[in-house]
Amino acid sequence: MTADTTTDVFETHRPVLMGVAYRMLGRVADAEDVVQDAWLRWSAADRSEVREPRAYLVRVVTRLALDRLRRIKDRGEAYVGPWLPEPYVTDFGGTVPDTAERAVLADSVSLAVLVVLESLSPLERAVFVLREAFGFPYAEIAAMLERAEPAVRQLGARARKHVDERRPRYDVDPAQRRELTERFLAAAAEGDLKGLMALLAPDARLVGDSGGRAKAPLRVLESADKVGRFLVAVANSGVPDLSVRFLEVNGGPAVLVLSGGKPDSVFQLDVVDGRIQSVYIIRNPDKLRSLAA
Structure with missing residues (x-):
């Protein structure tokens, strides 16, 4: 292969490689490092003996991700407050034309599923990702x-x-989630407790991830009343020079809140039977860096 061909082959498979690495690690920066390491190995390999580049590259990425995941678990990293994956901007676009396939990919990268995957062993996680997602x-x-x-x-x-027992049963309807996200954002911005209560399921929960680096609940909030009152308190505290942007994160609609043009937080909702079941808020600045552009 020429240098250009070598690069073209790798770039063709980069989305799959990034998808595998991110689902394995739940961290965008770590996934990007793994894919970069895979590129270095690919560029130095004897490619004349590689019959299936996709399988070869996925194998390399999987092994690199496994090594990194084991190191993370071996360190027993302590985390302040609830943990959520780093938000990953997803846009399957025309690369996934089949609605059913898109739903599978979106579900496998959702915040709720990735939280469950954190409880698997590294090998279990690798097998689940490779089999169920790809x-x-x-x-x-x-x-x-x-x-x-x-x-x-x-x-x-x-x-x-393990995943089926713990996977929340959420509706996968992007249009409905987007519409409810817009209504939720309007009610939250206005501090409209009554409006929020009309959108929240009675047993709604709020999971806030700050890593101790920003203001967010250090425990999961349970019940519509607690979630609604917390959101009203946030609205009343105000965010300097606030602006918002809609984007697709982890396979679903989300809201990026900016303060002075810099990422402040990401909100995403899970919906069941037309009501908001879960509110996810990511405020750890380390997890928002990839959204700064």
Whole structure:
């Protein structure tokens, strides 16, 4: 392969590689580092012996992500308050024309599912991501992980059972989520408690991720009343030079709140039966850097 061909092949598969790495790690910067390391290995490899570049590159990225994930878990990193994945801007656009496939990809990268994936072992997480999100056959996953296929099938079954038991049952309707997000934003900005209560499910919850670096609840808020009153208090406190921007994050509509043109927070909602079930707020500045552009 020429240098241009080498680059073209890698860039063709970059979205898949980034998708695998992010779902494995839940951190955009870590995923980008892994993909960059994969590029260095790809550019130095003897590509004349690579029959399937996509499978080869996914194998490299998976192993690099596994190594990084194990190091993170081995360090036993303490985190202040609830943890949410770093928001990942997603725009499947014309690359995923099939509605069912888009729904699978959106679900596998949702904040709620990624929180559940944090409780899996690194190997379980790798098998789940490769099988459930990207549809790799078990035989191919076994080769990537250098494990026997029966063992990989067991890992996959255990991971799927764990995720299914803990995965929230949310409606996947982007148009409805966008409409409710707009109404939620208007009510929250006006400090309209009555309006918020009309949108929130009675058992609504709010998960705020600040990492101790910004103001946010250090525990999950449970019940529409607590969530609504917290949001009204936030509105009353005000954000200097506030502006907002809609974007697609983790497969669904979200709101980026800016203060003085710089990212302050990201809001995203999960919806069940036309009511807001969960409110996610990410305020950790380290997790908002990728949204600064």
